[in-house]
Amino acid sequence: MTGGFGDARTAELAENLSRLRARIDAGLEAAGREPGEATLIAVTKTFPADDVVRLARLGVTDIGENRDQEAAAKAAELAAAGVRVRWHFIGQLQRNKCRSVVRYAHLIHAVDSVRLVEALSRALRREDGGAPERILDVLVQVSIDGDPARGGMPVDGVPALADAVAATPGLRLRGVMAVAPLDWDPHAAFARLAEVAQRVRADHPTATIVSAGMSGDLEAALVHGATHLRIGSALLGKRDTLR
Ligand SMILES: *Cc1c(COP(=O)(O)O)cnc(C)c1O
Numbered sequence: 001m002t003g004g005f006g007d008a009r010t011a012e013l014a015e016n017l018s019r020l021r022a023r024i025d026a027g028l029e030a031a032g033r034e035p036g037e038a039t040l041i042a043v044t045k046t047f048p049a050d051d052v053v054r055l056a057r058l059g060v061t062d063i064g065e066n067r068d069q070e071a072a073a074k075a076a077e078l079a080a081a082g083v084r085v086r087w088h089f090i091g092q093l094q095r096n097k098c099r100s101v102v103r104y105a106h107l108i109h110a111v112d113s114v115r116l117v118e119a120l121s122r123a124l125r126r127e128d129g130g131a132p133e134r135i136l137d138v139l140v141q142v143s144i145d146g147d148p149a150r151g152g153m154p155v156d157g158v159p160a161l162a163d164a165v166a167a168t169p170g171l172r173l174r175g176v177m178a179v180a181p182l183d184w185d186p187h188a189a190f191a192r193l194a195e196v197a198q199r200v201r202a203d204h205p206t207a208t209i210v211s212a213g214m215s216g217d218l219e220a221a222l223v224h225g226a227t228h229l230r231i232g233s234a235l236l237g238k239r240d241t242l243r
Contacts, residue, residue, distance in 0.1 A: 010054045016235050017058055024229065027222040038222060041088050041211075043232035045070065046239045049077040055235075056083050064109075064230050066091025068100050075104035090177075090211075090230055092151045098123035102136060109177040109211050109230075110141040112153045114164050117171065124170040138165055139177040139211055142196050144189045152178065155196055162200045162207065175209030175227070176200055186217035190224035197225065 025035050042055050043064040052063055052074055063085045065071035075087055086106040093101060093110055098119045101108065111117060120136065128134055140161050143152030153161050158176070165173040176197045180189035190212055200207045213221025215234035222229075233239060 009051070010058075012237075013051065013054050013235070014058055016237070017055075017060065020231060020234050023234075024218065024222070027219040030219065031223045033222065038213075038226055039228045041090075041228055041230045042235050043090065043214075043230050044074070044236060045091075045232065046241055047236050049074040051236060052078055052085060053081060053083050056085050060235075061085045062088060062228075064088040064090045064232075068093075068097040072100050072104060088228075088230070095119035099126060102127055106137065107174065107209075108136065108138045110151060111138045111165060112141045112143070112151050112161070114161065117161070117164050117168055121168045121170055128170075134170065135172050136170060137172050137174045139175050139209060140165060140173070140200070142176050142178040142193055144178050144192055145181045145184065147181065150179065150181075155192065158196050159199060159203065162204055166204050173200075173204050173207050175207045175211065177209075177211035179214070180212075180217055180220075186220035187223065190217075190221050190226070194224040 024038060028035055028037055039062055040060060041062040041064045042060045044052050045066050071087060071089065078085060087104050088107050088109060089101050089105040090109045093108065093116060095116060102120065102123045124134065124136055140158055141152040142158055143154050146154040162173055165171050176193065178193045180186040193212055197210045209228055210226050211228040211230060212226040213229040215231055218229050
């Protein structure tokens, strides 16, 4: 990890952050909501751990990653540097990665099957050596268009999956997450998510989180009740890869 952070990259991130915060505040106001009602998660995938440190020093302490190998390495680097952040695992989670992910993740956004719920529960028990003492917060990922290719549980299956999470020791159901399908109007997509979120919340009062909105569609997400925005490129810049 580099020593000084009063560098050009820090200045760039600070500028992007102030522009982004203004955009989020304007989006909240346009949605008739109060400033500060949405939590910013900086999606740092493909960017180095140093950028996470820079963001933490700028006051952004919720960090999103979508691959275990990369996230685990960054979490270890940050821990070694004594920098505390909250890690959000926002990607598709393979069952064989659960044991690793439960070691550092604070919130898992993309739970989309009962098999994954069971794998997370098993991983927690193994890590904690017996009865799970730690509570892991999870979101159910909703597939807005029902296309299984991109992950997520189709809308009709969400209530039963939410029940399964809530009934699993060690897991706490905190809400829902979705990515707007590319070929959908984001307003239609997030309106649909809002309906699902409300249904889940009616059964499970702890499920207050709506994780929705990325760099391109955060305003639409805020209109439809997003509580957590997952922002990559608008804050960190363009990624070299497509993910
Ligand atoms: C990469 C990613 C984001 C951030 O996307 P940007 O368009 O760069 O803001 C948000 N959510 C998920 C699930 C992602 O994989």
